[in-house]
Amino acid sequence: MSIILNENSKVIVQGITGRDGSFHTKQMVEYGTKVVGGVTPGKGGQEVHGVPVYNSVAEAKKQTQANVAVIYVPAKFAKAAILEDIDAGIELIICITEGVPVIDMVDVQSVMKGKNIRIVGPNCPGVISPGKCKVGIMPGHIHKPGPIGVVSRSGTLTYEVVYNLTLNNIGQSSCVGLGGDPIIGTRFIDVLEMFMKDDETKGIVMVGEIGGEDEQRAAEYIKKEVTKPIVGFIAGRTAPPGKRMGHAGAIISSGDSTAEAKREILKSSGVQVVDIPDEIPAIFKNKL
Amino acid sequence: MKIHEYQACEMFKKAGMPVPKGRVATEVYEAVLIAEEIGFPVVLKSQVLVGGRGKAGGIKVVKNKAELEKVFGELRKLVIKGYPVEKIFVVGALDIKKEYYLAVTIDGANNDVVLIASAEGGVEIEEVAKTNPSAIKKYYLKGSRQLDQSRWAGFINEVFPSEDLREEGTKIFEKLLEVFFQNDCSLAEINPFVVDGQEKVYAADAKINLDDNALFRHEEFEKLRDLKYEDPDELEAKEKNLSFVKLEGNVGCIVNGAGLAMATMDIVNLCGGKPANFLDVGGSSNPEKVLNALKIILRNKDVKAILINIFGGITRCDDIANGIIKAKEQIELPVPLVVRLTGTNEKEAKEILAKKGITTFSTMRDAVNKVVELAK
Numbered sequence: 001m002s003i004i005l006n007e008n009s010k011v012i013v014q015g016i017t018g019r020d021g022s023f024h025t026k027q028m029v030e031y032g033t034k035v036v037g038g039v040t041p042g043k044g045g046q047e048v049h050g051v052p053v054y055n056s057v058a059e060a061k062k063q064t065q066a067n068v069a070v071i072y073v074p075a076k077f078a079k080a081a082i083l084e085d086i087d088a089g090i091e092l093i094i095c096i097t098e099g100v101p102v103i104d105m106v107d108v109q110s111v112m113k114g115k116n117i118r119i120v121g122p123n124c125p126g127v128i129s130p131g132k133c134k135v136g137i138m139p140g141h142i143h144k145p146g147p148i149g150v151v152s153r154s155g156t157l158t159y160e161v162v163y164n165l166t167l168n169n170i171g172q173s174s175c176v177g178l179g180g181d182p183i184i185g186t187r188f189i190d191v192l193e194m195f196m197k198d199d200e201t202k203g204i205v206m207v208g209e210i211g212g213e214d215e216q217r218a219a220e221y222i223k224k225e226v227t228k229p230i231v232g233f234i235a236g237r238t239a240p241p242g243k244r245m246g247h248a249g250a251i252i253s254s255g256d257s258t259a260e261a262k263r264e265i266l267k268s269s270g271v272q273v274v275d276i277p278d279e280i281p282a283i284f285k286n287k288l
Numbered sequence: 289m290k291i292h293e294y295q296a297c298e299m300f301k302k303a304g305m306p307v308p309k310g311r312v313a314t315e316v317y318e319a320v321l322i323a324e325e326i327g328f329p330v331v332l333k334s335q336v337l338v339g340g341r342g343k344a345g346g347i348k349v350v351k352n353k354a355e356l357e358k359v360f361g362e363l364r365k366l367v368i369k370g371y372p373v374e375k376i377f378v379v380g381a382l383d384i385k386k387e388y389y390l391a392v393t394i395d396g397a398n399n400d401v402v403l404i405a406s407a408e409g410g411v412e413i414e415e416v417a418k419t420n421p422s423a424i425k426k427y428y429l430k431g432s433r434q435l436d437q438s439r440w441a442g443f444i445n446e447v448f449p450s451e452d453l454r455e456e457g458t459k460i461f462e463k464l465l466e467v468f469f470q471n472d473c474s475l476a477e478i479n480p481f482v483v484d485g486q487e488k489v490y491a492a493d494a495k496i497n498l499d500d501n502a503l504f505r506h507e508e509f510e511k512l513r514d515l516k517y518e519d520p521d522e523l524e525a526k527e528k529n530l531s532f533v534k535l536e537g538n539v540g541c542i543v544n545g546a547g548l549a550m551a552t553m554d555i556v557n558l559c560g561g562k563p564a565n566f567l568d569v570g571g572s573s574n575p576e577k578v579l580n581a582l583k584i585i586l587r588n589k590d591v592k593a594i595l596i597n598i599f600g601g602i603t604r605c606d607d608i609a610n611g612i613i614k615a616k617e618q619i620e621l622p623v624p625l626v627v628r629l630t631g632t633n634e635k636e637a638k639e640i641l642a643k644k645g646i647t648t649f650s651t652m653r654d655a656v657n658k659v660v661e662l663a664k
Contacts, residue, residue, distance in 0.1 A: 076504060101499055101505070102499045106394070106399070109399045111431075125601065137571070137601055137602050155571075156543075156599040157550075160548055163631075180546060182474075183396055183399050209547055210550070213397050217397065233551070238554050238563055245531075245546055246531040246546025246550075254414065275554075275558055276558065276652075276653060
């Protein structure tokens with residue numbers, strides 16, 4: 001098993017004819033992901049890296065039976081792209097796009113109510129279940145199938161963690177990038193729950209950062225429910241308060257949202273918190 | 289993006305909210321004209337984009353022209369948390385009987401918009417949250433943009449004591465929501481919301497934060513930006529699509545990705561150095577970005593060494609390497625450069641740099657140790 005994605009995931013790419021959409025379609029296809037179609041309104045009938053392009057998600061879904069959509073469209077069209085997926089009955093939407101207005105995501109949340117839909121992102125690197133399926137922008141080759149589940153609010157910092165695991169011959173079950181925005185579709189707790197139910201996942205790494213209170217909520221959950229070994233890293237110990245550090249959500253607005261506060265609460269919940277990502281593999285070597 | 293009280297007040301007024309009479313002044317004669325028009329006493333409110341201006345002595349009531357002239361001059365000389373007071377909002381003084389706190393904001397943890405009210409207004413809401421959390425009432429929109437009548441009474445009745453005030457409060461919240469959604473705010477706050485001796489209500493203060501991600505929908509907001517509050521280097525970085533924050537240390541950092549950029553600063557610190565900045569070159573692979581990043585960092589004369597830490601995903605390491613070469617040709621580097629490259633096209637990148645005699649590191653730890661040593 002793995003979480004969120006597996007070898008049966010059939011993916012359509014929204015914004016496939018754009019620069020990023022096209023580049024990453026190629027990368028995903030090369031990795032072995034079943035990219036069954038792409039969507040760009042007005043460009044139906046074309047092909048991108050051998051993938052057929054459709055005018056709408058509904059049409060693409062009808063022709064391909066896709067169950068996953070990945071979004072690379074510009075920020076101003078992201079809300080419409082997500083709503084189109086929801087209308088067409090896509091169950092899993094992974095939104096890579098950065099800079100989506102916060103109120104747009106609030107609106108999306110309200111449309112999703114009561115429907116069995118999962119959104120990952122926006123402003124995220126995507127999800128990979130190594131060896132099975134990669135949906136997003138992460139470099140596939142640094143991953144390797146194995147027992148560790150990785151969940152993170154960051155992109156390249158996740159690669160750093162994964163790279164260190166792989167270098168030490170420790171593979172990953174699935175790696176989930178939650179995204180750096182204040183309103184995101186999937187949060188630490190959702191993924192931790194999935195990792196707990198997933199037999200293939202024997203240990204968990206969570207990578208958090210300053211801002212918000214997701215790590216605090218995750219800590220409460222971990223204390224009660226997480227029985228697998230879990231290691232944490234929190235970025236932003238040297239970040240000044242009140243300054244937005246790249247990610248829209250990465251800003252210290254209260255005492256609770258500092259890196260130190262998050263490290264402490266995670267430690268007290270049984271998470272082994274490291275100072276430098278390259279310390280993570282040794283911890284698992286002792287525990288697995 | 290933060291805007292000044294007088295600008296936010298204008299938005300409130302446009303939405304039909306009751307605000308005290310007043311205008312902004314930079315010179316004392318303007319303030320006198322405004323005060324005489326609305327009638328003494330008036331309140332002089334320093335316009336700064338930082339909190340705690342009341343405690344810093346930035347808000348004063350004056351009863352007559354002579355007093356105004358004296359106090360205005362004093363306020364104009366005031367520096368609040370490093371920011372000199374340049375504009376003063378002159379507003380009619382209210383006969384305050386009771387103060388409330390009202391706000392609409394994004395609650396990220398709950399993926400919702402929340403309305404917040406407290407009968408303990410006029411003080412910082414963070415203080416109330418600490419000392420008397422039960423005084424803070426919340427109403428979640430639950431995805432709607434309207435108030436749900438079935439739940440609304442339960443909220444508003446807890447905040448206001450009389451039927452009249454509940455009616456006024458409801459009207460104000462409806463207008464505040466209108467302002468919030470129309471302008472893509474991340475916060476719209478009234479503190480205090482004042483009830484005066486005649487039971488009339490006023491939004492006696494206005495605070496609005498705008499969602500940076502939504503600014504593309506509101507070109508008109510660009511003129512509201514107060515450049516004094518923007519570090520010129522940070523502004524230039526933004527123009528060049530780099531994300532930059534200046535810090536106090538001497539190790540310059542150029543990194544791809546916000547999380548890795550923060551982690552790099554943290555590890556520089558742990559290894560005995562002090563980071564000079566946060567800098568995220570972003571996800572794309574334009575070699576020009578490295579040059580721009582180096583130029584901005586080198587303006588900081590404290591910088592003794594620079595670390596380039598790249599984990600290639602979307603960013604291709606060879607593009608970064610070409611950017612480094614190009615930068616070295618175009619500008620003189622007065623400080624040593626330490627390069628760490630891993631990920632997409634790492635091998636090609638290392639070959640490009642090796643030809644020019646630049647050695648690279650594969651791990652973050654080794655690179656950080658090296659740059660910290662060089663900065664000493």
